[in-house]
Amino acid sequence: MIGYVTLGTNDLARAAKFYDALLAEVGAKRQMDMERFISWGTGPGQPMLSAIKPFDGKPATPGNGTMVALYLDSPAKVDAMYKKVLELGGKDEGASGPRGPHFYAGYCRDLDGNKLNFFCMT
Numbered sequence: 001m002i003g004y005v006t007l008g009t010n011d012l013a014r015a016a017k018f019y020d021a022l023l024a025e026v027g028a029k030r031q032m033d034m035e036r037f038i039s040w041g042t043g044p045g046q047p048m049l050s051a052i053k054p055f056d057g058k059p060a061t062p063g064n065g066t067m068v069a070l071y072l073d074s075p076a077k078v079d080a081m082y083k084k085v086l087e088l089g090g091k092d093e094g095a096s097g098p099r100g101p102h103f104y105a106g107y108c109r110d111l112d113g114n115k116l117n118f119f120c121m122t
Contacts, residue, residue, distance in 0.1 A: 004048040005068050007114040008060025015051035018111050062113035069117040075104045081118040082106030
């Protein structure tokens with residue numbers, strides 16, 4: 001049901017470099033590349049993630065309580081994506097690991113402070 005999610009950025013070139021490297025880990029690449037935004041996805045008809053400079057011209061700020069959760073198919077992939085964010089300069093918000101029965105997740109923030117979650121069901 002989700003078509004795409006947008007995350008605000010104040011530095012589109014920096015966000016592009018971060019998400020190009022991070023999302024390549026799961027086979028995503030740029031689907032749209034415009035002056036104010038870039039969208040990544042795995043192909044037509046699949047959900048996309050976008051980094052965008054706010055339309056109103058005001059600074060982008062991360063939403064408190066807002067998070068993008070990306071489903072992966074194994075704990076090993078969750079671990080790899082979580083580690084990749086830290087390697088790219090992102091921040092820890094909760095190391096990857098089990099979170100109760102059948103839920104494995106890692107929480108972090110991108111370079112603009114947007115909260116990301118990588119998870120799988122076990």
